[in-house]
Amino acid sequence: MNTRYDVAIIGCGEAGIFAGYELMRRHPALKVVTLDQGADIYTRSCPIVAGKVKECIHCKICDTMCGFGGAGAFSDGKYNFTTAFGGWLTDFMDGKEVMDLIDYVDTINVQHGATTEVFSTTTPEARALEKRALEHDLHLLQARCKHLGTENNLKILQSIYETVKEHVEYRFHTAVTTIENRGEEGYRLITDKGDEVDCTWLIAAPGRSGAEWFANQCKGLGIELINNQVDIGVRVELPAKVFEHITDVVYESKLVYRTKQYGDQVRTFCMNPYGHVVAENVEGINTVNGHSYSDPKLRSENTNFALLVSNRFTQPFNEPYRYGKHIASLSNMLAGGVLVQRFGDLVAGIRTNEHRLSKSFVRPTLTAAVPGDLSLALPKRQLDDIIEMIYQLDKIAPGTANYDTLLYGAEVKFYSSRLALSGELETALPRFFAIGDGAGVTRGLAQAGASGVKVARVIAERLGK
Numbered sequence: 001m002n003t004r005y006d007v008a009i010i011g012c013g014e015a016g017i018f019a020g021y022e023l024m025r026r027h028p029a030l031k032v033v034t035l036d037q038g039a040d041i042y043t044r045s046c047p048i049v050a051g052k053v054k055e056c057i058h059c060k061i062c063d064t065m066c067g068f069g070g071a072g073a074f075s076d077g078k079y080n081f082t083t084a085f086g087g088w089l090t091d092f093m094d095g096k097e098v099m100d101l102i103d104y105v106d107t108i109n110v111q112h113g114a115t116t117e118v119f120s121t122t123t124p125e126a127r128a129l130e131k132r133a134l135e136h137d138l139h140l141l142q143a144r145c146k147h148l149g150t151e152n153n154l155k156i157l158q159s160i161y162e163t164v165k166e167h168v169e170y171r172f173h174t175a176v177t178t179i180e181n182r183g184e185e186g187y188r189l190i191t192d193k194g195d196e197v198d199c200t201w202l203i204a205a206p207g208r209s210g211a212e213w214f215a216n217q218c219k220g221l222g223i224e225l226i227n228n229q230v231d232i233g234v235r236v237e238l239p240a241k242v243f244e245h246i247t248d249v250v251y252e253s254k255l256v257y258r259t260k261q262y263g264d265q266v267r268t269f270c271m272n273p274y275g276h277v278v279a280e281n282v283e284g285i286n287t288v289n290g291h292s293y294s295d296p297k298l299r300s301e302n303t304n305f306a307l308l309v310s311n312r313f314t315q316p317f318n319e320p321y322r323y324g325k326h327i328a329s330l331s332n333m334l335a336g337g338v339l340v341q342r343f344g345d346l347v348a349g350i351r352t353n354e355h356r357l358s359k360s361f362v363r364p365t366l367t368a369a370v371p372g373d374l375s376l377a378l379p380k381r382q383l384d385d386i387i388e389m390i391y392q393l394d395k396i397a398p399g400t401a402n403y404d405t406l407l408y409g410a411e412v413k414f415y416s417s418r419l420a421l422s423g424e425l426e427t428a429l430p431r432f433f434a435i436g437d438g439a440g441v442t443r444g445l446a447q448a449g450a451s452g453v454k455v456a457r458v459i460a461e462r463l464g465k
């Protein structure tokens with residue numbers, strides 16, 4: 001089957017959704033299609049969450065990462081109003097424009113049921129916290145933040161889907177396998193069903209799950225790829241009380257520290273007060289993540305957050321993605337999935353086993369994690385960095401370095417190879433745009449959504465002319 005559209009969008013995660021939404025608003029007459037390898041927002045269901053299996057069975061298409069809402073659909077939806085983290089859009093446009101786009105995406109979310117409650121950073125308590133952290137060389141990056149909540153996040157996405165589907169054709173369970181450059185005619189997408197989709201304008205928003213595939217397509221199309229980073233670390237889980245004085249004041253606290261031993265940058269990331277640690281499947285590799293519910297009834301007694309060491313490579317190695325996957329696969333090899341170790345055991349150089357874990361005061365919320373030894377999976381440098389950071393955090397949140405603090409591994413944040421893009425997020429090929437996490441320009445909901453709105457406006461404006 002061959003069909004022709006004005007605009008084709010690959011992927012309906014946050015970036016692809018907001019590109020479609022804004023095209024609908026700015027240019028409703030356009031014929032737009034979105035193709036996604038995953039399912040619609042009503043039928044996405046991970047077999048672990050559905051209680052059908054205990055551990056990841058490596059579904060061909062991961063329902064947690066793919067489908068309407070993308071990787072963010074089952075996240076607890078921390079929406080950060082900042083350009084300081086969550087992406088690199090300020091490399092392409094000025095900070096004010098990025099903030100305007102982030103605010104705009106928020107107004108759309110609010111129209112579809114998102115909370116209006118914002119955690120502010122300008123309170124005296126937040127400033128005092130920043131000062132206290134600084135006294136210990138910990139740098140608190142603060143941002144206004146909204147907590148959409150895992151359950152509300154789904155409702156918001158459903159409402160957006162119901163609105164946009166009247167204008168944008170969605171083809172689910174449809175993976176794009178090949179992108180062809182057809183010159184003046186535009187682009188042809190070949191799908192795994194053998195269909196051909198022709199379009200004048202192409203927006204690629206394949207997210208992290210499609211990043212490797214997309215990078216290969218770009219190489220074939222002669223589009224330059226710029227090296228990017230990979231962040232490797234662990235997820236820390238401890239009693240919520242240890243971090244309460246911080247999480248009550250700044251919901252999403254990001255603390256950055258440069259280690260004395262190596263001069264590496266370590267940061268806290270994705271803080272989930274009263275949350276749950278979860279396993280996540282990235283292209284067949286089990287990594288770890290976390291989330292939290294806004295409904296108090298669904299809360300745990302623990303807080304979890306990631307501790308990540310940023311790694312950037314220079315010549316001759318240029319495949320950070322492969323490096324990160326390799327490290328995550330080591331802990332998978334040892335544990336058959338996610339590995340968990342008590343901090344005290346790690347420092348003492350002993351493996352955490354079932355017996356030792358059963359004595360822990362901190363009860364793991366990811367019960368499928370297998371007790372083991374992280375030092376056999378993570379490189380020494382990253383592990384030393386993490387241990388140093390935990391002792392540093394202990395100075396502002398005493399209890400962080402307790403023996404029973406749990407460390408899950410490996411947590412790996414892959415950032416797709418970044419494409420060489422114009423200030424309008426257009427590739428070197430005309431009318432071919434790349435947005436969101438898969439293009440290596442964002443790593444969070446707010447900037448991913450903002451990048452989608454940006455390219456939709458560029459297209460609408462050019463068509464207007």
Ligand SMILES: Cc1cc2nc3c(=O)[nH]c(=O)nc-3n(C[C@H](O)[C@H](O)[C@H](O)COP(=O)(O)OP(=O)(O)OC[C@H]3O[C@@H](n4cnc5c(N)ncnc54)[C@H](O)[C@@H]3O)c2cc1C
Pocket residue numbers: 010011012013014015016035036037038065066067068069070071072073074075076077078079080086174175176177205206207208209210211213280289290291435436437438442443444445446448
């Ligand atoms: C567990 C978890 C929790 C998170 N929590 C937060 C949070 O609280 N706050 C925050 O700001 N960010 C969070 N993030 C990150 C956030 O979800 C991402 O930054 C955001 O989803 C990126 O949006 P995207 O549209 O670029 O990509 P994605 O959301 O990854 O969407 C990409 C889509 O493209 C589709 N696709 C890929 N390749 C193809 C192909 N070849 N053919 C067809 N379709 C394809 C995929 O199926 C997918 O649906 C979280 C991520 C995870 C995994």
